[in-house]
Amino acid sequence: MKKIQMKSTMRLAVFNGSPRGHKSNTSVLLKHFLNGFQNNGGELESIDYLIQEKNIKEQVANFKSAENILLAFPLYVDSVPGMVKKFIEEIGNFNGEGKRILFFVHSGFPEGIHSEGVINYMKFLVKRWKMNLVGIILKPGSEGIRMRPEGKNTQLFHYFETLGSSLATRGTMDEKIINKLKQPYKLPAFVLFIIRLLKKTSILNKYWDTKLRENNAFENRFARPLNH
């Protein structure tokens, strides 16, 4: 280990925008990112869970006073979750010149295209706040990460650790990894073909069917309660 650091330690304020709070895929992936960050000399300044909306004043204060910011959230109905939008509204327009920000967006849908709108919105926010954008990490197909066996996520977790460590050591994130993570932007034709074939079987919906059966709700899965 080098004793002498050329740069001062980076302190990072983290905002977890998952409505699932601690028990979220956002949390799981953040944990690996922060492991990489902290094990390489980065310092965690604060971590706020935006679902705790009663703390919004303090969260906004933490956001405005931070020099390095990470805002992470899952895609909800094609954009940020409502309470993340509320947080952005509370922050409002302010001069964040010199501050650095990065985003982590993930979607249950397997393609990156679903998040295109919200990613553009993040870029416009960076302009509004006059901040420097470090990068936007996009991970489609994130649903169920926290339920998968440990081994299935090894590569994914490794990528997040690597991104965290490069942020701490170099102040940037590896574009190659970011480009890998955000694939596929759209599903290739042969995958769509296979999905269409599998639609006739129960393989495609196994994840949902298992849960529906666990909850004794399988028979009722096509219910239309608002018809009456």
Place this chain on the structure above:
Amino acid sequence: MVRNVVIVNGNSAGADNELNPYLLELKSNLFESGISCRYHSLKEKNISQCIGCWDCWWKTPGICRFIDDEAEILKDMIHSDLVVFASPMIMGMYSSLLKKFHDRAIPIVHPYIDIVQGECHHLKRYDAYPKIGVIYEKNDASEEEIDSTKFIFDRIAINLHSEVKFFYSVNEKNPNEINDEISRF
């Protein structure tokens, strides 16, 4: 032909704000054209934030765990031909009030995945979904923020098996012009 319209007003500003009287005028214009219209101001409603529990998909299909004002508006939507989402642009995007309403709309689709326009989307739960109209108040939004918001509404429309029929700022068209347009659908 449009017979039933639902207006979902995502404006959190007070009654003197221009968007509210605009929408009430639209409502009465529609009424005069023989179109039934339900008006919901989200500011007056109690709607919790979706917490991603997915009870509405895998425990009580089609029903959210939160008993609040969301379900009655969704019910009106399912029984309408057109839903008008109205919102001021705040920080370059539609309001958090309207966003929270959208987040809670997932019980009206099914968790199963279908291929729509070459992408994965959720299967319909209901036979038909209303077309979408958007009316916004521009405020300090830039052109690119407006375009990006339009893009997001087009994406929402795909997910709701619908299409965006119009997307206007309050300065672009008056309520009567919107009424004429809706009457011609």
